[in-house]
Amino acid sequence: MKRPTGLRVVVLAYLGVIVALPVGYLIYRAFSKGFSSFMSQVTQPGAVHALVLSLEVAAIAVPLNTIVGVGAALLFARHRFWGHRVLDLCFDIPVAVSPVIIGVALVLAYSKIGWWGSWLATQGISVLFSVTGIVLATTAVSLPYVLRSTLPVLLESGTDQEEAARTLGSGPLRTFWYITLPVIRWGVLYGVVLTLARTLGEFGAVVVVSGNISGLTQTLPIYIYDSWDQNYNAQASFDNALILAAIAVVALVVLGILRSKERNHRGDLA
Amino acid sequence: MALALSDHSSIVTITPPPSRRRRFVVSKIGRIGGISLIATYLSIIVVIPVTALVLHGIGFGISTNGAGPALWRWSWHLSPMVFIHALQLPGAVHAIGLSLWLSLLVAFINCVMGLAIAWVLVRDEFPGKRILDGFIDLPFALPTIVAGVVFVFLYGPASPLHVDLFETWIGLMVALLFVTIPFSVRAVQPVLEHLDRADEEAALTLGAGPVRRYLTVVLPSLAPAALAGFGLAFARAIGEFGSIALISGGVARTTPGSAYVFMLTGSFxxxxxxxxxxxxxxxxxxxxxxxxxxxxRISKRLGS
Incomplete structure (x- = not known):
């Protein structure tokens, strides 16, 4: 068939303007200003604190969502129960609506502005302007990724091997560890990388609940925003954005590797 | 454990599997426990907050007398005027309208371009195609605020290209086109990959040109996926905040819905x-x- 070269030119031009130009500019700026200026911006106390807080939040949100995601995938794949469609839908809500709206929703549900907020506050739980709120918001917006990457693998692999293990006397935990987990591990890891990327980069939901208190409730994305918006420190904003961009690129490369591993794995099974 | 099948006594020593009935009870308890745990988790993280948001939004109020969440102390009232008054705030209707038409426009442009990009990625061959394919996911992986910073540098007041899109709807549109492109492409691409070429070849032998083949044979099969991609891109665009937070400049003219909500939270x-x-x-x-x-509907009509 004749190759539509005209279309190729149009597509490359569009992607060039919309995607390659901003990304290329990011890389160009990254290297044009020199390494020492970059280092001085990213080692500012505020920036370091923000990065540490981002990592701490991810250290809570990622394991939590991984356990819930794998658990839900096992339940959805192996059992049909009343209401499983509703639960399945609920997983997608946080990524289908605006992160800003998720932030407002969490504030209205759990802070003093909401109905039970003052009671929760007496129990020592406060969501607005606190690290608790940041963790909650980040966990919410990174909810579905592990489930969505694990469920298709589980559905495809079937239950033959698990049943064989059960008839040989293996308990549920042992079956999971030796039979199910090796099958789904690349899928789970794929979801974990997506969750990690989302938790480190989340801005909209966190900025609403955090109150943007410098040195206290600033994650790295909020520090980047604040440097530009409040302190007119464009260089600080740009250099710290580079850290997040580098994390995103590493995540993309890892995801690419995981996709090919997964493909090979399926090839082995077939 | 070595199994000597000729020696029947060794088979007896294998631990027998738990009885059917016990296993059934255990798995049932585990299942109910698992479902309750996940339902609780989802309630805390998603269901309660979103319900609270909508109830607050339509002016549903709960007053609790005294401390504690005890049910018998609640009284409730509904004042839908809260919703109407909020929409009468200066800029509110404009912000929602801007979000709506901009998101529709962006989803439409990327729906068309997504079809073209998917076609080139699947049917075309040229050096660097694999890299281009990986490139499509970059806007999805890049944190939105990073995109926001890049756009305000590239198209802001100090633009190295001398295109100042700061505080213009075109600036918003460029940012939204960037963040929604993966959704539009990835919705269509797998369908095109698995499309049976026989129909196209039949059309070719009947003398249909490339454009006609595309419009009458390929496009109808891709339409359901393209529409799904349109919906995803629209949802992403109408909710997008990070990438437009800086280039919108915070002026009413270029503040879409999500940024407007953020401004409202800033003033409590x-x-x-x-x-x-x-x-x-x-x-x-x-x-x-x-x-x-x-x-x-389209896929059903095609199926029949």
């Missing part, structure tokens, strides 16, 4: 923020349902 107008959020949720719900119904 939570009830109004809830009302505008509810309106935005309703809009995206309507568009998502419409596109999924349309997509299902």
């Amino acid at each position: 107008q939570w009830a109004q923020a809830a009302a505008v959020s509810t309106a935005l949720l309703l809009l995206s719900l309507v568009v998502l349902i419409t596109s999924s119904v349309a997509s299902r």
